[in-house]
Amino acid sequence: MTNWLFSPAPTPSLPIVGAAARFPVRRILCVGQNYAAHAREMGHERAEPFFFSKPADAVVTDGADPVFPLATADLHHEVELVCAIGEDGEIVGWGVGCDLTRRDLQATAKEKGRPWDAAKGFDQSAPCGAITLGALPDPAATITLAVNGETRQSGRLDDMVWSPDEILLKARTLWDVRPGDLIFTGTPEGVGPLQEGDLVDASIGGLAPLAFTLRPR
Ligand code: MN
Secondary structure, three states: OOOOOOOOOOOOEEEEOOOOOEEEOOEEEEEEOOEHHHHHHOOOOOOOOEEEEEOHHHEEOOOOOOEOOOOOOOEEEOEEEEEEEOOOOOEEEEEEEEOOEEHHHHHHHHHHOOOOHHHHOOOOOEEEOOEEEOOOOOOOOEEEEEEOOEEEEEEEHHHEOOOHHHHHHHHHOOOOOOOOEEEEOOOOOOOEEOOOOOEEEEEEOOOOOEEEEOEOO
């Protein structure tokens, strides 16, 4: 038995719909600009998928509420379909995630050609609902996000530029994609700012919805 200098942090995990077992999170990969209209609103045209990442312990789940992050005056919501990689290295399930983004820090990073870690990979930046095991949700399913009851983002999964299978193939050219990896697959148009106390409701047809309130710091 390993004699640790101090107790290791617990393994981050997500609940699974209809199962007692939990999905252990190893790593979070995220795809940028994967819906045509959102890519255009961010000033980009269709291009190869590109990735960034968040630490595994950025997940917020089981109905927990993330705290409003440090160091931003422009926190944005991005609702996303999340792929969960199972024991065989294939997509085993799906969830609704929110790629919380410090847009002001991202703008600075883009302007200066710096990494996105501080903009994307901060603490509690990946709220995610329960994983539903099984096949890809209906491509015609809607993907929506509302803030305080007002719809801000609404799209369809088949608006994605790169499908989940294509994204996984691309990810495998860059990393050894392993069981426990999550892949956030990009967001439709309508991203926008969040304030302390805002209630966020995110849903994708056929999957467990995600809801959280941004706790004041
Ligand atoms: Mn995103």
